[in-house]
Amino acid sequence: MTRTKDRLTRSAHRLVTMLGMTCVLLFLSPANVSASETNDAPGHFKPEKQSEEVAKRTLCENEVSTVTNRQRSIVERLKPGEELQGALKRIASEHHIKAGVIATAVGSLSVACLRMAGASETKVFEGPLEIVSVIGTLSDTSMHIHLSACDSTGKSIGGHLMNGSKVYTTIELVILDLSDEWTFERKKDEKTGYLELDPHPTQSMKSDANPQ
Numbered sequence: 001m002t003r004t005k006d007r008l009t010r011s012a013h014r015l016v017t018m019l020g021m022t023c024v025l026l027f028l029s030p031a032n033v034s035a036s037e038t039n040d041a042p043g044h045f046k047p048e049k050q051s052e053e054v055a056k057r058t059l060c061e062n063e064v065s066t067v068t069n070r071q072r073s074i075v076e077r078l079k080p081g082e083e084l085q086g087a088l089k090r091i092a093s094e095h096h097i098k099a100g101v102i103a104t105a106v107g108s109l110s111v112a113c114l115r116m117a118g119a120s121e122t123k124v125f126e127g128p129l130e131i132v133s134v135i136g137t138l139s140d141t142s143m144h145i146h147l148s149a150c151d152s153t154g155k156s157i158g159g160h161l162m163n164g165s166k167v168y169t170t171i172e173l174v175i176l177d178l179s180d181e182w183t184f185e186r187k188k189d190e191k192t193g194y195l196e197l198d199p200h201p202t203q204s205m206k207s208d209a210n211p212q
Contacts, residue, residue: 071176073103078171084109085145085163091175092140099182099199100175102145105134107171112149114159122162125149131171132156137197138175139184144197 074095078087092100112125129149136145147165148158181202186195 071178071180074100074175074177076173078107078167078173080110080167080169082167082171083163084147084165084167084171085143085161087167087171087173088138088143088145091173092138092143095177096140096179097175097177098139098179099184100138100177100179102134102136102138103174103176105131105171105173107131108168109149110166110168111164112147112157113162113164114147114157115162116159122164123159124164125151125157128152128168129157132158134161136161137184142184142186142195 074091074097076087076091078084091097108127108131109129110127112127112129113122114125115122127149129151132148132150134145134147136143138145145161146158147161148156150156179202183200183202185198185200187198188194189196
């Protein structure tokens with residue numbers, strides 16, 4: 001009789017323990033977390049909110065990837081004797097560049113032909129000259145390039161690149177092509193009298209700016 005009673009007592013204890021654990025698990029399940037706990041308690045987030053955050057992060061990553069994929073680089077080494085402005089025109093034409101920027105152009109010139117600020121005539125500087133920088137925009141129809149260089153004494157000159165500048169030993173040229181995003185045209189500005197940049201976004205850029 002005593003053994004039967006002990007067995008019943010142990011069974012009852014086990015049942016109570018199992019019921020207690022079940023209640024705890026039910027209490028801790030996401031379905032029973034209150035809205036205030038979800039919003040206020042640190043470390044708790046609504047599943048819906050998590051989904052929104054993941055969706056936003058994925059969208060941003062896709063946008064960055066899309067912009068990156070639109071750009072392409074064109075790399076070429078210009079050789080001794082090549083005329084710089086002519087080489088830029090050739091490259092823009094061969095690669096059908098509608099909108100490009102000079103990323104870098106390191107090298108040297110045997111002669112530099114530049115138009116100085118506010119001037120109309122071209123000045124010729126005999127080399128050898130070390131190129132310090134080349135910056136500007138270009139397309140297969142036009143370009144606007146500035147160049148600076150220094151001589152053997154370190155004296156620097158700079159100005160608007162004109163026809164006649166020739167490579168001395170090399171020019172390592174890198175052009176960033178933005179043609180999938182922009183078209184660079186030139187339009188005469190009545191105030192300056194020069195053909196100034198008139199950029200137009202491509203249809204894909206317009207679609208990105210105004211998503212349906």
